[in-house]
Amino acid sequence: MPSVSNFSRSLPGSPIRKMLKVIADARARGIDLIKFSAGQPSLPPDEEVVEFVISYLREKPCETSSYTPTQGLRELRELIAMDLERYARIRLDPEREITVTEGASEGMLITMMALLDDGDEAIIFDPSYVSYPHVIRIARGRPIYLPVSIEDGFQPDVERLKELVTPRTKLIFFATPDNPTGRILDGAVARAIVDIARDHDLWLVSDEAYKHLIYEGEHVWMAKLAPERTVVLNTFSKDPAMTGWRLGYVYGPEEAVAEIAKIKQYVTLCSNTLAQIAAMKYLEPEVKDRVLERTIKIYKSRRDAMYEAVRKYLPEAGAYKSPGAMYLFVDLSNYLRRLGLDDETLAERLVNEKHVATIPGSGFGPHGRNHLRLTFVSEPEERIAEGVKRIAELLEAS
Ligand SMILES: Cc1ncc(COP(=O)(O)O)c(C=O)c1O
Structure with missing residues (x-):
């Protein structure tokens, strides 16, 4: 063999x-x-989401079973833009600044492939979500670990972060709220990270899969702090409880999203159509x-x-x-x-x-x-x- x-x-x-x-x-x-x-x-x-998908499939079996545009159904991207405007007053162009993905998992892989060149360094926190070092490696980058500890409430130490930046550093990649620690990035720490990224011209990749699952404190919308250099990963797995439907989205500056969507053209062509229809229902404000x-x-x-x-x-x-x-x-x-x-x-x-x-x-x-x-x-x-x-x-x- x-x-x-x-x-x-x-x-x-x-x-x-x-x-x-x-x-x-x-x-x-x-x-x-x-x-x-x-x-x-x-x-x-949600029951209404399930019913919507069933009736849509019955009424429009061809449409529901077809490929969609690579970046996702236009109506879904419009609803995502409205959702971000509603929660965070983030204004996005659904045509250029959003692409739908097969969960945040595909989102993170194609984002790393779009942003990293061979040997580029990507700083991640230790501990952090299991996939991060590996998607960085698959994209031929090098994960660099910044340890975080329970004594600091798992907030990164900004001075240590600065020390890790080298001429090969391309991006800083983290989740807020975090998996596995549940930590929400502190606002002042987030702003300090943005300053470092601006000083060294780095990308920020912010995984906001849990942005709505917050029990105390407030979510930090990284794209509001540094819209020119932040790519945000999102998912419909967690708050809508649709893990197996495999749907998420990425938003960020047009130049990055165009490259991310181009890579997606060759990886999955488009995301699961039925799940996109479900997500449209989920994003209705009452639902x-x-x-x-x-x-x-x-x-x-x-x-x-x-x-x-x-x-x-x-x-x-x-x-x-x-x-x-x-x-x-x-x-x-x-x-x-x-x-x-x-x-x-x-x-x-x-x-x-x-x-x-x-x-x-x-x-x-x-x-x-x-x-x-x-x-x-x-x-x-x-x-x-x-x-x-x-x-x-x-x-x-x-
Ligand atoms: C922080 C984080 N990002 C991404 C993912 C992957 O989510 P998805 O189901 O959207 O691929 C998970 C799943 O647990 C996660 O915890």
Whole structure:
């Protein structure tokens, strides 16, 4: 057999996908797992969105099953522009400054391909979302890590950030609110990052997948701070709970969006048409307001339940009460060092011995070691408390 590429061989598999397989195997064995693993909302998409898609498919089967323009249905891009104007007074030209993508995942890959040349450096925070270093590598760039810590509320240290900038630095790539930490970028820190980007003529790539999932504080709309150099990634996976429909969008300066859309022409041609139709319904203000109001109330209560359970059952853990997103990123160093266990082994043992699915923190970067990422949106409060209790039982019994 001919060999596969060395490059591909050098990429590790995603720890989230690995855990999803472990979960699927456990399910196949009839095990009822408590799921703190994927960033998967447990709420269904809004009923009106579902009905709209079904009737659209019945009434216009050809249109619904056809390719759309690469940048997405024009009506959807107009609705996205209106949505951003409504929430943030961001004004975009739907023709030139927005492209629809297959989730934020495709968005980040084609953005990296559009912005990076061979060997260009892209600064990311450590920990940060699992895909960032790998999409940078796939685009032939070099990820450079800026460690962030719980003591600083996971805010990046701006002086250290400056020190990482070299003549090869091309961009700074981060999420706000963040996965895995739930941190919302502080306004003053965001402005300092913009100053660095302006001083060194860098792009900012801001992943705002969780912009609406905020329990305390306010979202920082990076494109308002630096419209001339910010590319924003978005998704319909999280607040509308449509992860499997694979839809998102990217917006930013015309020059960047044109290149991003050109690469998309060769990668996916266009995004899923049915999902675009669903997104059009979701973006109607009454529908979206209703969904957000319900969702945030439920998720906040679950976030509180998980934080309290961690405090109660894992008193030696480092826990940050995430003001946004879907996760608690729990530092278990005190337990794991004592037991001589690592986070990956712990996560596997938790599935097999305690039927609790989590994501090992080391998948989010070297500083994620000895942590577990616990998703709080997928289970009701009683199961959240039970799951955290089981984690404590395993750590105490080992
Ligand atoms: C910060 C962040 N960006 C992007 C994604 C990928 O989302 P999508 O489903 O839109 O590809 C996720 C998924 O968990 C995420 O947490």
